[in-house]
Amino acid sequence: MTAMLEVENLTQxxxxxxxxxxxxxxxxxxxxxxxxxxxxxxxxxFRIARGEVMAxxxxxxxxxxxxxxxxxxxxxxxxxxxxxxxxxxxxYGVRELLPVRSRMQMIFQDPYASLNPRQRVRDxxxxxxxxxxxxxxxxxEVAERTxxxxxxxxLNTEHAGRYPHQFSGGQRQRIGIARALSVNPxxxxxxxxxxxxxxxxxxQILNLMMDLRDEFGLAYLFISHDLSVVHHIADRVGxxxxxxxxxxxxxxxxxxxPRHPYxxxxxxxxxxxxxxxxxxxxxxxxxxxxxxxxxxxxxFRTRCPLAFERCRLERPTLKPVGGGAEVACHLTDEPDRDRx
Amino acid sequence: MTATPALEAVSPKEIPAKTGAPLLAVEGLxxxxxTFSGTVKAVDGVSFALRPGEIMGxxxxxxxxxxxxxxxxxxxxxxxxxxxxxxxxxxGRNLAGLSEAELRQxxxxxxxxxxxxxxxxxxxxxxVGRQMDEMLQLHTDLDAAGRxxxxxxxxxxxxxxxxADRLSAYPHQFSGGMRQRVVxxxxxxxxxxxxxxxxxxxxxxxxxxxQILKLMRRQIRDNGTAMILVTHxxxxxxxxxxxxxxxxxxxxVERGPTxxxxxxxxxxxxxxxxxSIPDPAHRQPRLKQIPGAVxxxxxxxxxxxxxxxxxxxxxxxxxxxxxxxxxxxxxxxxHYPLTEGDSR
Amino acid sequence: xxxxxxxxxxxxxxxxxxxxxxxxxxxxxxxxxxVAGPLMVWQNPYDIAQLDLMDAFxxxxxxEGGEARFPFGTDGQGRDVLAGVLYGTRVxxxxxxxxxxxxxVIGTTLGLLAGFYGGRLDAVxxxxxxxxxxxxSMLIALFLMSAFGTGIDKVLISLTAVGWVxxxxxxxxxxxxxxxxxxxxxxxVAGLRDGKIIRRHILPNVMTPLIVVATVQVGTFIxxxxxxxxxxxxxxxxxxxxGLLIKNGFDVLFSGLWWTSVFPGIVIMALVFGINLFxxxxxxxxxxxxx
Numbered sequence: 009m010t011a012m013l014e015v016e017n018l019t020q021x022x023x024x025x026x027x028x029x030x031x032x033x034x035x036x037x038x039x040x041x042x043x044x045x046x047x048x049x050x051x052x053x054f055r056i057a058r059g060e061v062m063a064x065x066x067x068x069x070x071x072x073x074x075x076x077x078x079x080x081x082x083x084x085x086x087x088x089x090x091x092x093x094x095x096x097x098x099x100y101g102v103r104e105l106l107p108v109r110s111r112m113q114m115i116f117q118d119p120y121a122s123l124n125p126r127q128r129v130r131d132x133x134x135x136x137x138x139x140x141x142x143x144x145x146x147x148x149e150v151a152e153r154t155x156x157x158x159x160x161x162x163l164n165t166e167h168a169g170r171y172p173h174q175f176s177g178g179q180r181q182r183i184g185i186a187r188a189l190s191v192n193p194x195x196x197x198x199x200x201x202x203x204x205x206x207x208x209x210x211x212q213i214l215n216l217m218m219d220l221r222d223e224f225g226l227a228y229l230f231i232s233h234d235l236s237v238v239h240h241i242a243d244r245v246g247x248x249x250x251x252x253x254x255x256x257x258x259x260x261x262x263x264x265x266p267r268h269p270y271x272x273x274x275x276x277x278x279x280x281x282x283x284x285x286x287x288x289x290x291x292x293x294x295x296x297x298x299x300x301x302x303x304x305x306x307x308f309r310t311r312c313p314l315a316f317e318r319c320r321l322e323r324p325t326l327k328p329v330g331g332g333a334e335v336a337c338h339l340t341d342e343p344d345r346d347r348x
Numbered sequence: 349m350t351a352t353p354a355l356e357a358v359s360p361k362e363i364p365a366k367t368g369a370p371l372l373a374v375e376g377l378x379x380x381x382x383t384f385s386g387t388v389k390a391v392d393g394v395s396f397a398l399r400p401g402e403i404m405g406x407x408x409x410x411x412x413x414x415x416x417x418x419x420x421x422x423x424x425x426x427x428x429x430x431x432x433x434x435x436x437x438x439x440g441r442n443l444a445g446l447s448e449a450e451l452r453q454x455x456x457x458x459x460x461x462x463x464x465x466x467x468x469x470x471x472x473x474x475x476v477g478r479q480m481d482e483m484l485q486l487h488t489d490l491d492a493a494g495r496x497x498x499x500x501x502x503x504x505x506x507x508x509x510x511x512a513d514r515l516s517a518y519p520h521q522f523s524g525g526m527r528q529r530v531v532x533x534x535x536x537x538x539x540x541x542x543x544x545x546x547x548x549x550x551x552x553x554x555x556x557x558x559q560i561l562k563l564m565r566r567q568i569r570d571n572g573t574a575m576i577l578v579t580h581x582x583x584x585x586x587x588x589x590x591x592x593x594x595x596x597x598x599x600x601v602e603r604g605p606t607x608x609x610x611x612x613x614x615x616x617x618x619x620x621x622x623x624s625i626p627d628p629a630h631r632q633p634r635l636k637q638i639p640g641a642v643x644x645x646x647x648x649x650x651x652x653x654x655x656x657x658x659x660x661x662x663x664x665x666x667x668x669x670x671x672x673x674x675x676x677x678x679x680x681x682x683h684y685p686l687t688e689g690d691s692r
Numbered sequence: 693x694x695x696x697x698x699x700x701x702x703x704x705x706x707x708x709x710x711x712x713x714x715x716x717x718x719x720x721x722x723x724x725x726x727v728a729g730p731l732m733v734w735q736n737p738y739d740i741a742q743l744d745l746m747d748a749f750x751x752x753x754x755x756e757g758g759e760a761r762f763p764f765g766t767d768g769q770g771r772d773v774l775a776g777v778l779y780g781t782r783v784x785x786x787x788x789x790x791x792x793x794x795x796x797v798i799g800t801t802l803g804l805l806a807g808f809y810g811g812r813l814d815a816v817x818x819x820x821x822x823x824x825x826x827x828x829s830m831l832i833a834l835f836l837m838s839a840f841g842t843g844i845d846k847v848l849i850s851l852t853a854v855g856w857v858x859x860x861x862x863x864x865x866x867x868x869x870x871x872x873x874x875x876x877x878x879x880x881v882a883g884l885r886d887g888k889i890i891r892r893h894i895l896p897n898v899m900t901p902l903i904v905v906a907t908v909q910v911g912t913f914i915x916x917x918x919x920x921x922x923x924x925x926x927x928x929x930x931x932x933x934x935g936l937l938i939k940n941g942f943d944v945l946f947s948g949l950w951w952t953s954v955f956p957g958i959v960i961m962a963l964v965f966g967i968n969l970f971x972x973x974x975x976x977x978x979x980x981x982x983x
Contacts, residue, residue, distance in 0.1 A: 067553035082877045102885055109883040122874035126896040136882035176641045177410075187878065206409035206580065208638035211624035215634050233554065236583075240626035240635065263628060277558035279583035281610055281625060292555045295523050384701045 010094040011055040012195050012227040013079065013112075018088035020049035020071070020078050020251075024300075046299045048074040050251040050307075051088070053326075056227050056244075058194065063230040063242035065274070069296055071251035072231045073117075076199045079229065080114045081105055092195065110140050113188035117200035119180035123172040129183055130154050130168035137190040150190075157186040161216060178209035185216065189224070197229045202237060214241060235278045239263055244332075247271045250307040251299060253326065257333025267335040270308050306338065314339060370397040370437075371541055371574050372421070377434035377444075379413075379420045386646035390416040390429070392598035395672070398591075400541065403568060403575045405585030405606065407621070408595035411642045414578045417595070418544040420444075421576075422461060423451040438542070457487035460535035462564075464547035466527035469534075470519040476503075476530050477515030480537060487538040498537070506533045506563055525556035529563065536567050543568070546578040561588060582621055586610050594618050597645055597653035604678035612688060614680040616658045652683070660684045702977055715969025722963055726785050729778035734761075737775045738931060744770045749944075752951050765951040767940060776937055777956050783933040784960065787844065788914040791851035792906050798852060799859025800902065804890050806860065807867025818864065821857045829854040833916055837925040844927055847920060851913050858905055866898035904975045911967035918960055934960045 024044035033040050049071045056062045064072040078085050081097060090098045097108050113136060116122035123132055134154045141150055155165045161182040172180055181201060188196050198217070202210040218241065220226060232238050238245055239259060246256040247270065255268040266272045273290040292311050297303055303310050309319040318338050326334040339345055379391040390413045398404050406414045419425055421436055423443060436443040438459070443451065455461075463469045471479060480499040484490055490498060496515070503511035506529040519527055528548065535543055548564065549557040565588060568575050577588055585592055585606065592609050594602040594617065602615040613619040623636035640657040643649060649656060655665040664683050672681045697703065706712050725732075735742050747770030751758045758765065764773040806814040824832065833850045840846040870876065871894070879889045918935025920926035922942075927933045932940065934956045941953030 067555060077877065080877075080881050082880050102883075106883045109881065114878070114881045116874040116878060118874050122878055124875045124879075124893050124897070127893075135879065135884070139883040178641055184878070187882075206642070207582070207624045208409060208620055209641065211626075211635040211637035212639075214626075215637055218634065235554070236626040236628060239628045240631065273555060277555045279554075279557070279561070279581070279587045280628075281583050281586040281622065291558070295525055295556065296553075384704060 011091070012058045012060070012093060013229065014055040014089070014091040014094075015075075015079065016053050016089040016091070018049055018052045018075065018078060018090065019047075019086045020074050020083060021086045022046045022048055044300060047302060048251050048299060049078065050302070052246075052248070052251075052253045053088075054246055054253065054256060056195070056229060059221065059225045059227055060244065061221065061228045061230055061242050062244045062246065063232055063238040064246045064248055065232055065235060065238050066248035067233060067274075067296060069250075069299065070248040071299075072248050073199050074251075075248070076114070076197045076229060076231045080112065080197050081108075082114075106139065109136060110191040111193050112195045112197065113191060113193040115181075115184050115188050115196060115198040115201045118204055119177045119184065120172075120204075122184055123180055125172055127171070128168070129158070129163075129170055129172070129175075132172070132183060133157055133168075133186045133190055135190075136187060140191055153190065154186075157189055158183075160189070160220075161186045176209075177205050178212060181205065181209075181213050182216065185213075185220070189220065192224070193226070195227045195229065197231075199231045200233070201230075203232065203234060210237070217241070235263075235275060236280070247274065250296060250302065252307050252336065254308065254337070255333070255335045256326070257329075257331065261331050261333040267329055267333070267340060268308075268337045269312050269314050269339070306336075314345060316345060369399070371400045371402075371439060372398040372576075373435075373437040374417070374421070375435045375437065377417065377420060377436065378432040379416050379425055379429060380432050381429040383428055383646075388645050389598050389648075390645070391420060393434070394595070394598070394600050395434075396593050396600065396603060398542070398574050398576065400574050401568075401572050402591060403565075403577060403589045405589030405592040406576055406578045406595065407580070407582060407585055407592060409580060409621075409642055411597070411645055412595040413598040414580075414595050415546050418461070418546050418576060418578050421544060422455055422459060423448070456483055456540070457538045458540055459542045459544065460538070460540040462528075462531055462535050462543060462545040462548045464550050466524065466531045466551075467519065469531050470527065472519055475516050475518055476522075480515070480534055483534055483537050502533045502537055503530070505567070506530070506536075507559070508533070525552055525560065528552060528556075528560055532560070532564060532567060536571060536573070539571055540573060543573055543575045544578065545575060547580070548577070549584065550579070550581070557584075564588070582610070582625060594621070597643065597648060599653065600672055600679070600681060601654065602678075602680045602682075603672075608678065612686070614678065614685040614687075615654075615682045616660050616684075616686060617654050619686055620657075652681075660686075705977060706973065709973055711969045712973035715966045715971075715973065718962060718966025719970060722781065722785060722966065725778055725781050729782055733772060733775040733778055735772045735775045737771045737779050746770065749949050749952075764955050767952045768944065773952055773955050776932065777934070777959050780932050780934045780937045780956060781959060781963070783844075783927060783931055784914050784917060784935070785910075785963070787847055787851070787917050787927070787933065788910040791848050791855060791913045791917075792910045794848060794852040795855030795909065796859050796902065796906055799856035800863050800895075800898075802856065803860040803863025804867055804894060804898070807864040808871060808886070808890055808894065814864070817860060821860055824854075824857050829912075830916060830919060833920060834923070834925065837920055842925060842928050844931065847917055847926055850920075851916060854916070855909055855913065858909065859902060862901055862905055863898050866901060867894055870894050870897050900978055904971060904978055907967060907971040907974055911964040911971070914960065914967075915964060934963075 022045065024046060033042055052075055054062065064075060066072045077083050079090050081100065085098050088098060089096050092108055092112055097105065100108065134150050137150050137153065138147065141147060155168060158165055158168060163179065163182055172183065175183065202213050205213060214237065221228065230241055242259050244256065244258055245262040246253050247262065247268065248254065249270050255262065255266065255271045262271060263275070266275060269290055273292045276290055290313060294311050297310055305321050306319040306324050309315040312319065324336045324338050326336045327340055329335050329340055375395050377391055377394045381388040381390055394417055396404065406417060408414045420431055421443065423446065425431060431444050434444065477499060480502070481495050484495040484498060499515060500511045503514060508514055508526065508529055522530060545564065549560050552560060561584065577585060579585055589606045592604065592606045593600055594615065596617050602609060602613065602618045609618060610622060613622060620638035624638060626635060638657050643653060643656065651666040651668055652670050655661040658665065662684060670681045670683050672679050730736065747762065747766050748768050750762050750766040752765045753760050753763045762772045766772055767776065802817050806817040833854050836850040836853060837846060840849070876889060876893055879893050917926055917933060918938065921933050921935030922939045924939065927936055929936065937956035938953050945953045
C-alpha cells in the first residue's frame with residue numbers, strides 16, 4: 009500500500025538575501041561575492057501511513073518547520089522527493105499543485121497571523137474548497153459545507169459572518185482547522201498548532217485534532233517542540249537537529265529507549281510536574297551551531313558529551329536499530345563507548 | 349536600609365532564615381487599566397508574602413494578571429493603568445506610596461527584573477560591559493577597576509567564557525540563551541534581595557531552558573535572593589518554586605507549597621491546569637480539558653469568574669464571589685474546594 | 693454595523709478633538725462649494741458673454757464704489773471675484789483629488805509588486821523612487837510642465853509622476869511585513885495564485901496607512917498645482933484654478949487692487965489648513981505605531 013506521504017532525501021537551502029554590495033568580500037587582494045546559503049534541511053527521509061500521526065521534534069532552527077512548509081509546497085525544495093500517495097510533487101508548479109491541495113492541507117502556528125484580519129470567517133474557511141470548485145451550484149454547496157465545518161470544530165454557525173479579531177486564540181485555531189478540513193484532505197500538516205495557546209486551550213485543540221483523526225481517518229505530520237504534547241499525540245516520532253533527522257521510531261521507542269545522545273538530552277531537559285522522574289541523564293553544554301556553517305562529520309558532535317574522533321570525520325547515517333527505529337549515531341556501532 | 353551600598357556589606361550570614369519576617373508582602377493589590385472599552389481589572393485584590401531566599405511561582409494563563417503583579421511591585425505601571433488600592437510592603441516599606449525617584453533607588457539595587465525577551469531589557473546600542481558598569485555606578489561606590497572585576501566575575505558566574513573579552517561585545521553578538529545569561533548577570537550584579545523573573549525561559553529552547561533554570565537556581569541560592577517566577581508553565585514552576593500562587597482573572601484562586609498544590613489542588617482551576625498537561629506516565633486517549641475560554645476581563649460574570657468553566661459550579665458560585673480561605677500554609681478561593689477524596 | 697461605528701473609539705476621539713472637528717467642518721464647506729458652487733453665484737466667470745468690462749476692478753461691496761452684485765469685487769475683465777473663487781476651488785479640488793487617485797492606483801500597484809516579488813523588480817522600482825525623492829517634487833513637476841505645456845490633463849500627469857512614490861514606498865513596506873505572515877502561506881496552501889493572493893489578501897491589509905497619505909497629499913497637490921499655475925505653466929487661462937486667480941490678481945496687487953489676489957489666497961489657505969487638520973487626526977488614529 010502506498011504511503012500517505014513519503015519524503016525521500018529532502019533538502020532545502022535558502023540563499024541569504026542581500027545586494028551585491030552587502031555580499032562583497034575583499035580577500036587577499038581579490039574581490040568576491042560569496043553566496044551565503046543556509047542549509048535548513050539536509051536530506052530528510054520518512055514516511056507516514058494513512059491515518060498515522062508522525063511528529064517531528066527539535067529545537068528552534070532544527071528545520072522541522074521548514075520540512076513542514078516544504079512538504080506543503082509553500083517552498084520549492086532544493087532537492088529530494090515528496091510523494092503524496094505515490095505522486096512526486098517536489099517539482100510541481102502552482103497549476104499542477106492545485107489538485108494536490110485537496111489531499112493535503114496545513115494548520116499554522118500563530119492563531120493571530122494565520123487568518124486574514126479582513127476576511128470573514130466563512131470566507132476564510134471556504135477558501136481552499138472554493139479554489140477547487142467551479143459553477144454557482146457547487147459554490148452554494150460550499151457555503152453549506154462551511155457552516156457544517158464550523159459546527160464540526162465547535163463553533164457556532166452564527167460565527168460565520170464575523171471577523172477573526174472577534175475570537176480568542178483557541179477559537180481562531182479552530183477556524184484554521186476548519187479551513188484545512190474544507191477540502192477533505194487525507195494529510196494535515198500541523199506546524200506547532202498548540203504552542204501559542206494557553207495550556208487549558210491546548211488540551212481542547214489536541215482533543216479536537218484527535219477526534220477529527222478518528223472521524224476522517226486523517227494522517228498528521230505534527231511539528232512541535234513540546235515533548236509532552238508529542239508523546240500524547242504521535243504514533244511515530246522523528247527527532248531533528250540542524251536539519252538532519254537524527255533518530256526516528258515508534259513513540260514508545262523514542263520516549264522509553266532513546267538511543268541518540270541528543271534525543272536523550274532533549275528528554276532529560278524537558279521540565280515535568282512529575283518530581284519522581286530521574287534527574288538529567290545527559291546535560292548539554294553550549295548552543296546549536298549556525299546552519300550557515302555546519303560542523304564536519306556528525307552535526308551534533310560540538311555539543312555531544314560522548315563524541316569521539318570518528319564523529320568529526322564521518323557523518324553518521326540513519327541505521328535501523330530494531331523495533332522500527334532508526335538512529336544516526338556512530339555509537340550504535342560501538343556500544344561500549346555509550347556506557348562510558 | 350543602611351547607607352552602605354558596598355556589595356561586601358551584604359554577607360549571606362545577615363540574610364534571615366526562611367522562617368523569618370516576610371521580605372515582601374503584597375496586600376489587597378488592585379491594578380486597573382482604564383481603557384475606552386471599559387475598566388480592565390488586571391489585578392483585583394491579590395495578596396501574598398515572600399520570605400528572603402524563597403522562590404514563589406506566580407502562575408496563570410494569559411489574561412490572568414500575573415505579569416501586571418510584577419510590574420506593579422516595581423512601580424512600572426503606566427497610564428491608563430493605575431494601582432488603585434493595596435499595599436506592597438518591601439522590608440516594611442510601602443512601595444505603592446513611593447515617588448518615582450525613590451523607586452528608582454530600589455529598582456536594580458534591591459529588586460531586579462528579568463524579562464521574557466532579553467532583547468528588550470538590553471540596550472542594543474551599548475556594549476554589555478557598559479550596561480553592567482552603569483548598574484554598578486548607580487548602586488555601588490566601587491571604583492572603575494573594582495567595577496570591572498565585579499562584571500567579569502559576574503559574567504563568569506553565569507557561565508560566559510572569555511568574560512573579559514565579552515564585556516566589549518554588543519547584545520546582538522550573543523545568542524538568545526547567552527543574552528538571557530547576560531540579563532541574569534546584570535540583574536544579580538547589585539546583589540538584589542528580590543528578583544522578579546517574567547517568563548524568563550519562555551522564548552528559549554528546552555535544552556537552553558534547562559541551562560538557564562539551573563543557573564537561576566544556583567544564583568538565587570548562592571546570593572540568598574528571593575524570586576518571583578512569573579510563568580504559564582506549571583512544569584517549570586514545579587521544578588523551581590517553593591511556593592505557588594495561581595491567578596485567574598486578576599484574583600488569587602489558590603496558594604500553597606508547590607508540591608502540595610500540585611499533588612492535591614483545592615481549586616478546580618488549578619486541577620484543570622494540571623490535568624491539561626499531557627502526562628507521559630499516564631497516557632490517555634483524550635486529555636482532560638477545561639471547557640470554554642478565559643472570559644473577557646471587562647465583562648466578568650457575577651460571582652466566581654471561573655464558574656462558567658467549572659465542573660463543580662453550583663448556584664452559589666453565580667451569586668457570591670468566593671473569598672480566599674486560608675488554612676495553614678494553603679489558601680484557596682472556592683465555594684466547593686476539592687478534597688483528598690476527589691480522585692483525579 | 694453603523695451603530696457600532698458611531699460608538700467606536702474613533703468617533704469618541706473625534707468628538708473630543710476640536711481641531712479634527714474644525715478641519716472636517718472646513719472640508720464640509722468646501723465639499724458644498726465643489727458640488728453646488730455654481731448655484732451660489734449668478735455669474736459664470738468662464739462665460740465671456742456674461743462679463744462686462746464696465747464692471748472691471750470694482751472693490752468689495754463694503755468699500756466705497758462696491759456693489760452688492762460683486763460681494764468681493766471684480767477683476768480686470770469685470771469677473772466677479774466670488775464667482776471666480778467658487779469655480780476656481782472646484783478646479784483646484786478636482787485636480788487634487790484626481791491626481792491623488794491616479795497616484796494612489798499606480799503607486800500602490802508598483803509597491804505591491806515590488807514588495808511581493810522582491811528581487812530585481814523591487815530594486816528597479818525602488819531605485820527610481822529614491823532618485824525621484826532626491827529632487828524637490830515642485831522641481832520635477834515644473835520640469836514636466838515646461839516639457840508638456842499647459843492643460844489640466846498635463847497637470848494631472850505631472851502630479852501623478854510626482855505623487856506615486858509615497859504610495860509605492862508605504863505599500864512596499866507594509867507588503868513586506870504582510871507577506872511573511874502565515875495567512876499568506878495559508879493562501880498558498882489553499883492553492884491561490886499570486887495575483888489572487890495580492891488582490892484578496894495583501895491589498896486590503898496595506899490600505900489603512902494610505903488613507904492618511906492620501907488625505908495629506910490632496911492638500912500638497914492643490915498647493916503644487918497652485919504654484920504651477922501661478923508660474924503660468926499650470927491650468928489654461930480659460931479655466932482658472934485658485935493659483936491662476938492669485939497670479940492674475942498679483943499683477944495689480946500693488947496698485948491697491950488687492951482683492952483679486954487676496955480672496956483666492958485666503959480660500960486656498962483655508963482649504964489646505966482644513967485638510968491638514970483632519971489629516972493629522974487621521975494619522976493619530978490610524979497609525980499603529982502611535983497607538
